[in-house]
Amino acid sequence: MNDNISNIDYQEVIEYSLDPLIIHTDYRIIYINQAAEKFFRTKNDEVTGASPLDIFQETSKDAIRKRIQSAYGKPADVIEETIYRMDGTTVDVELYCHPIVVENKKAIQTYVRDITERKETEKKQREMIKQINELSATIVPLISEVAVLPLVGKIDEEKAHLLLEIVPEKVQQQNISRLIIDFSGVYTIDNVIIDHLFKINSVLSFLGVRSIITGLRPELAVTATNLNIDLSSIPTMATVKDALSYLGIKLNV
Template identity: 75%
Template structure:
C-alpha cells in the first residue's frame, strides 16, 4: 500500500465532506461542495463566479473583506457570522478560512458549520439562567411589612448584580420596611459576590428598610469580615424564625 499523499483525490475529499466548503479567489467563487449546495439552497452553476461577499449581511462585508485578504497568507481564526441562503433566509454559522493552491493560483478554502441548533440551545440556557436569577431575587412578603429574601444555590457575580438591582425595587413595590436576607441556602460565594450582596443592606437602609441577616455560615461571616464588611450594622440571627421573633412576631414551631 502506498503512503504517497499525492494519490488522494482532493476533489473527491471535498465532494464527500459533510461540512459545507467554498473555494474562492479574487472575490469570485470557484467551487462549492454538495454540503454547501444543500446549506445555501443552491447549485454549483448558480454560484460559480459570484462574490463570496454576497452571502454576508451588509454590516459584515467590510470586516469579511479584510479577513479574506489576510487569509491568503495564513489561516484565519474561527468566527461566527450570519449568512444568507439563496432563498433570502439567514443562518448562523461558524467560518474557518485558510489558503490553498488551485493550480498555480492562490485561493481561499472556507469551511462553514451551521450552528443554528447550538444557538437555540444557548438561548434556552440563557433564558433558564435568567429565570433562575429572577427566582434568586424573589422577595417573599410576610405580615406587617416584613419580607424574606431567600438566597439559594451558587451565586455568581452576574446573579449578585441582578439581586442588587431587583431587590430594592421589589421591596419598595411591596411596601416592606424590614427585609430578612437568608443565606442558609447559599453554598458558593466569592469575594466580589460577598461584597455585592452585603451592599444590599446599605442600599436598603437608604430606602428606610432594615435588613436582618439569617443563616450566615461561619466561613461566610469570616470572609465578610476579611473584606472589612461591618456585620455589626445588621442584626444577625441563626434562622428566619429567630428573625421574626426579633421583630416581635410569635412563630409556632
C-alpha cells in the same frame, strides 16, 4: 498532492465533505461543494464569480473583508456569524477559513457549519437558568412591610447580578421596609459574589429599606471581613426566627 483544484483526489475530498465548503479568491467564489449547494440552496455555477461577502449582513462585511485578507497568510480563528442563504433566509454558522493554492494562485477555503440547533439549545438553557434564578430571588412576605429573601444553592456571578437588579425593584413593588436576607441555604460562594450580595444592602438602604442578615456561616463572615465589608452596621442573626424576634414580631407556634 497537486495544488490545482482540478486534481481528482483533492476534488473528491472536498466534494464529499459533509461540511459546506466555499473556495474563493480576490473576493470571488470559484467553487462550492455539494454540501454547500444544499446548504445555501443554490448551484455551483449560479454563485461562481459572486462575492463571498454577499452572504453576510452589512454590519459584518468590513470585519469579514479584513478576516479574508488576513487568511491569505495564515488560517483564521473559528468565528460565529449569522449569514444569508440564497433564498434570503438567515442561519447561524461557525466559519473557519485557511489559505490554499488554486492554479498557482492564492485562494481561501472556507468551512461553514450550521449551529442553529446548538444556538437554540443554548437559548433554552439560558432562559431556563434565568427562570430558576428569578425564582431564587423570590421575596416572601411575612407581615405588613416585612419580608424574607431566602437565598438557596450556589450563588454564581450571574445570579448575584440578577439579585442586585431584581431585589430592589421587588421591595418597592411590595412596599417592604424591612427585609431579612437569609443565607442559611447558600452552600457555595466566592469573594466576587459575596461582594455583590452585600451591595444589595447598600442599595436597599438608599431606598429606605432596613436589611437583616440571617444564617451567615462563619466562613462567609470571614470572607466578608477579608473584603473589608463592615457587618457591624447590618443586624446579623442566626435564624429568621431570631430576626423576627429582634423586630418584635412573635410567631404563633
